[in-house]
Amino acid sequence: MNTLQKNWPALTLTFLGIVFLIYGGLRGEYLAVLRKAVMVCLECVGIG
Numbered sequence: 616m617n618t619l620q621k622n623w624p625a626l627t628l629t630f631l632g633i634v635f636l637i638y639g640g641l642r643g644e645y646l647a648v649l650r651k652a653v654m655v656c657l658e659c660v661g662i663g
Contacts, residue, residue: 619626639645
């Protein structure tokens, strides 16, 4: 069996993951994620 035929689910999901990462980056979603990450870190330290 061909390697490509055996691994097509993994390749398809990898491709979709890359597409969605690019789409989220173009929409500016990384800013919301960064803002939430900073708030969680500040709450853990006790500042926020």
